[in-house]
Amino acid sequence: MRKTREQAKEDNRRALLDAALQVVSRDGYRARLDEIAERAGLTTGAVYSLFGSKGGLVAALVTDYLQPSYAEIEQAVPADLDLLAAVDAFARYYRRGSDDPAARSELSLQITLLDMAVHDRELGSRLAESIRTQERRLVALFTGRAHDGGAVTERQAQRLVTALRALFVGLTQGVILGLAPGADEEFFADTARALASRTTLLDAGVDPTA
Numbered sequence: 001m002r003k004t005r006e007q008a009k010e011d012n013r014r015a016l017l018d019a020a021l022q023v024v025s026r027d028g029y030r031a032r033l034d035e036i037a038e039r040a041g042l043t044t045g046a047v048y049s050l051f052g053s054k055g056g057l058v059a060a061l062v063t064d065y066l067q068p069s070y071a072e073i074e075q076a077v078p079a080d081l082d083l084l085a086a087v088d089a090f091a092r093y094y095r096r097g098s099d100d101p102a103a104r105s106e107l108s109l110q111i112t113l114l115d116m117a118v119h120d121r122e123l124g125s126r127l128a129e130s131i132r133t134q135e136r137r138l139v140a141l142f143t144g145r146a147h148d149g150g151a152v153t154e155r156q157a158q159r160l161v162t163a164l165r166a167l168f169v170g171l172t173q174g175v176i177l178g179l180a181p182g183a184d185e186e187f188f189a190d191t192a193r194a195l196a197s198r199t200t201l202l203d204a205g206v207d208p209t210a
Helices: 005-030 033-040 044-051 054-076 083-097 103-119 121-142 154-176 185-195
Strands: none
Touching: 005 033, 005 044, 005 054, 005 103, 033 044, 033 054, 044 054, 054 083, 054 103, 054 121, 083 121, 083 154, 083 185, 103 121, 103 154, 121 154, 154 185
């Protein structure tokens, strides 16, 4: 059966993302578009047509890489939990990911992408926006949950997500590299719940119970 134009476009997009993952993981900011295109069996023109630029391709790669994780998080944190229980479930999910056989290679990719962002300011901006787009899903995940007699606002959820991301990135790197002995699920959950405190949620004098 002959492919439709949209099917062919999506196949080319998928081939370029898969090729970009291989080349970027190996070469970082030195990754060359011509090699990525060659691996995908396409031309550099296809990259510009589908993604606009090398930065657009890498930003799409980040979204492609993060999206399944955020979808899994939404499944791991049921909608009927209050804030502390939701944070607890989120922390345990994150900690289990550190034991995944692919965790070390995923950490390597994260470090590579950060290195690329440091060397290319425009690319760094694109990567940051891609991550922020995905993080908005986490903000939505925590917004409206019951906590301390009230409901968590969107601004409070944003502050919490920022704190949790910093905590989990650091702890996960420590676990994978063997620098965080004793950082088991309970430790992740305890420290995460501690961040869901009145001080963390307090935003410019706004009472989190209001």
